[in-house]
Amino acid sequence: MALKTRLRTAGRLLLLATALLATYLVSTAIAARIALRALEVRVPNLQGQALNDATASLMELGLRLRVEEQRRTDTRDAAGHIAVQHPEAGANARRGRxxxxxxxxxxxTNIVPRLVGETERMAIAHLEQxxxxxxxxxxxxxxxxxxxxVVAQDPPPDSTGNAVSVLLNRGERGATxxxxxxxxxxGARAADVLRERGFRVAVVGQHPYPGVPPGVVLRQSPEAGFRIGPGEPISIEVSR
Incomplete structure (x- = not known):
């Protein structure tokens, strides 16, 4: 009986020691995580800042500034100011990073090319280039x-700018x-007169119409009042 009692006591002590060890390990892990969290800071927004201001902001948080050689074209920020950062603003970072x-x-800023004297297609290609x-x-x-x-442009060639307006000649409009x-x-008489003036006239149909002598125009296309130019087709339908 004494041996069994001793074994039970030893088992209980072993379980207690194991539980205490597990509790210690968990507490240590939590403490380590809390300590690491204490070393992290939130990255500030540096976009648009000058280098001196950005350096001072980071030093207060225990962070360091690293300037990359490649620059970015940016219409929002002045030249020499910060355009892009990594990590982004609001991210967590360890002190010393x-x-x-x-x-x-x-x-x-681009140099406006000379467009006067160029065709529309060449001018557009030149601008894109x-x-x-x-x-x-x-x-x-x-x-x-x-x-x-292209007969005119604004601004003039060789000036600085990112956009240009042009005046394009579409050619003189023919008589209408x-x-x-x-x-x-x-119909025959009307067709002869119109053909003498350069129009193309065709009789596209003949229809019986009571009380109307043969050859009288019943329908026409284009209709009266439309503006037309020489060489355009005209079709008529006459009675028979």
Whole structure:
């Protein structure tokens, strides 16, 4: 009996020691995690700041600034100020860690190319090649310049800018006429007059119409009042 009692006591002591050891290990792990958390800080937002200001902000938190060589084209931040950072603002970082930053080289400024005298297609290709945006394209119709040529631009060539407006000549518009009302007139006579003026006239149908003599125009296309130019087709239907 004494031996069994001793064994039970030893077993209980062993279980108690194991439980105490497990409790110690868990407490140690929690304490280590808390200690590590105490070493972490929240990364501030450095975008747009000058290097001196960013360095001072990081030093207060125990972080270090590392400036990367490559710069970023940025229209929001002034040249020499921070454009991008890593880790991002709001992330957790251990004290002593580097925060990498890329400086802005400022908004890109382009040289406006010479577009006057170029065709529309060549002008657009030239702008795309030089990174300049086409802000607006206005049109003029004149015989003073070749059709499809750029005749003016703003700003002028060799100036600095990121956008340009151009004036394009679409060519002088040819003479136009109002389509006359042919209904009720002799179709053959109307066709002869229109053909003499350069129009293409075709009789596309003949229909019986009580009380109307043969050859009188019943329908026409385009209708009366439409504006047409020489060479455009005109179709008529006459009575038979």
């Amino acid at each position: 580097n925060v990498r930053v890329w400086l802005s080289e400022g908004a890109r 030089d990174g300049v945006r086409l802000a607006a394209m206005s049109e003029v119709r004149t015989d003073a310049y070749p059709t499809g040529m 006429y109002l389509m006359p009302d042919l209904i009720g007139v002799n």
